[in-house]
Amino acid sequence: MSSEANGGYYVPHGSVWPIIGAVGLFVMLHGFGDFLNGSDEGSTVMLAGFAILLFMVFGWFRTVINESEAGTYNMQVDKSFRWGMSWFIFSEVMFFAAFFGALWYARVLSVPWLGGGDPGTNELLWKGWEATWPTNGPGNVGGAFTLLDPWKIPALNTLLLLSSGVTITFAHWALKKGNRGALVLWMMATVILGATFLGFQIHEYGEAYSEHHNLTLGSGIYGSTFFMLTGFHGLHVTLGTIMLTVITLRCAKGHFTADRHFGFEAVAWYWHFVDVVWLGLFIFVYLL
């Protein structure tokens, strides 16, 4: 191998994974589009694309982990990964910002306008409708619904996620002290807390969709913002839990040392990000 592998900045020579990833994304989204247009084969194509994507994720990460274990990456490469992960998380923050923005716009501006804050709109379109929050709008879209009690499962879930932020920090301390047993135990605790959160969340969605609450994705602007925000958050927790599981296995195998463990930290950052988003959700979606 060339000089890059020993001491210099590692520049890989060709990789098969990106093109597989591009094909996978294309096939998956193409299938999804066909499915939405009512085609019969759509869902099959979508699953095939998803499988290609999974294959890529496994392959790509296997390559990177093997290279990392072989000592290919110097401190400068490590720093590139750190910068990269930080900016990726920033892009995720901005994705959620769009949905939080929609929530605040509806609550602070457009719903009050519909309810008479903008006299013309109310007079001409929805005369007599009074603005409230939560609402499914003057058209009563999706039918009447009732809210979930934030001080039951959502509060418990807040506790679970906050605790998982603590346990992953304990895991990090154990890793820094070189105590592998404690590390793996704290990681497992974190995974279990994440998985429990997800279980409760699924249960909560079931409750919401039941006849008792009738709170669905179609319940006007409240249902839209509620489910899109909590849903995308749930997807991120799912992804985070899978990532935590992989990292736990790598911890058990002894992949990380006290001073070199970017993979661990990247997932920890991601997990804290998911945690912070939940706090925003709990305050602005459930409480206020």
Add this chain to the structure above:
Amino acid sequence: MSTATTHDAHHEEHPKGLLRWVFTTNHKDIGTLYLIFALTMFFIGGAMAMVIRAELFQPGLQFVNPQFFNSMTTMHALIMVFGAVMPAFVGLANWLIPMMIGAPDMALPRMNNWSFWILPFAGTMLIGTLFMQGGAPAGGWTMYPPLVLQTGNAFPFLIFSVHLLGISSIMGAINIIVTIMNMRAPGMTMMKMPLFVWTWLITAYLLIAVMPVLAGAVTMLLTDRFFGTSFFNAAGGGDPVLFQHIFWFFGHPEVYIMILPAFGIVSAIIPTFARKRLFGYSSMVYATASIAFLSFLVWAHHMFTVGMPLTGELFFMYATMLIAVPTGVKVFNWVATMWKGSMTFETPMLFSIAFVMLFTIGGFSGLMMSMAPVDFQYHDTYFIVAHFHYVLVPGAVFAIFAAVYYWLPKWTGNMYDEKLGKLHFWLSTIFVNVLFFPQHFLGLAGMPRRIPDYSTQFAGFNEISSIGGFAFGLTQLLFLYILIKTVRGGSKATDQVWEGAEGLEWTLSSPPPYHSFTVAPEVK
């Protein structure tokens, strides 16, 4: 030279054949791919513009039906913005940033490949909508609901192609930031970086901040159409105007994403051919950062007529006017750089000078429209079409032309044909004005955009504009010919290429070695 030996050392790793381009992790290969993709899309989007200008040559309906006409305006915009201009700048960034900061390659080479290879698939998906039931999207590139929700089978593919383009842009931007922050040669402090690197650093930050917001906006369109949400449905408590706010929160930074790298290019070229240091380097950096910061605070100036509280109109009006200040600083600095310089007028310099003058015209018409009460007359007329084409064609596209003429000898080792280059410049500059200048008058007289037919009093200026359009389009075939000719041969370029050129990229051989700097150069 030492670079020659490293080249030999890596010779066995220089892959051959078609698959080289598919698997490559090399910043030069990927830069080339981006540029070829952008050029292809430039001609496809250009062909659509020709359809538009042919239909508008005379009043009445001649060639296409109104629905297809609207598809053409929509697709032309999407392809030019996401397929041509943005990928061209990313291609230039790939080629130049590692060479300018003294790095061996981009920081994350595999992700670099992924960023590129998503693009042809996204482009295929977008262009494929032309052949779907219900036709290609025709609701305008801004995708406003409720109109866009009436799109036929193309609808989900429009959304997903935007998602894919966004993923590609975000990864490309992350890679560029990481490269600039982490791969600079020793001694290359931030305030020593070439302005092209600076402007791209700030552009990449804008991309990461706003592309996810666009993804969120189009996701809401998708769920509104297929999953029963009410984001943009007033009956459910939503608001169609909400989409416009989210879209333009993306959209205004997006227009700076398409112009800031152009500023960087012009700031590299003018000093070379004026044989003077760039006037006011640090003020250029601060001006770029100010423009980027302000770009987040002005989005609703695209929506003055849609209905907004008066305080909103005033805030966005004044905030928009503020942008003229840092932009003015830039234009002043370019002119001051040329002042008393020993100027020569090779093709890159000609395009750069045209950029400064014609972009400024676009800037001034933008300033006119920033005035909310005045904008009520201009909104959705050909005046806005003239404005954004002035900043995008003799603005962004001319800067890309200038960059290609300026760095092509470095990339290929061959000089382009100066006579043909100058011919390309003069034809482009004359016809771009014949094409777009009359559109100001059409707009002021009240001709609405995105309509295939018009009242007969607009016939004269439309005819002139169309003639300019066809001539400008044909001229670009000359550009293609010059490119092919230069890649295939020509007089050999020296390492420095241009007498007045400064910067690390000119210390490399022409063409440069496969891996730019295997040993980091020392910057003093």
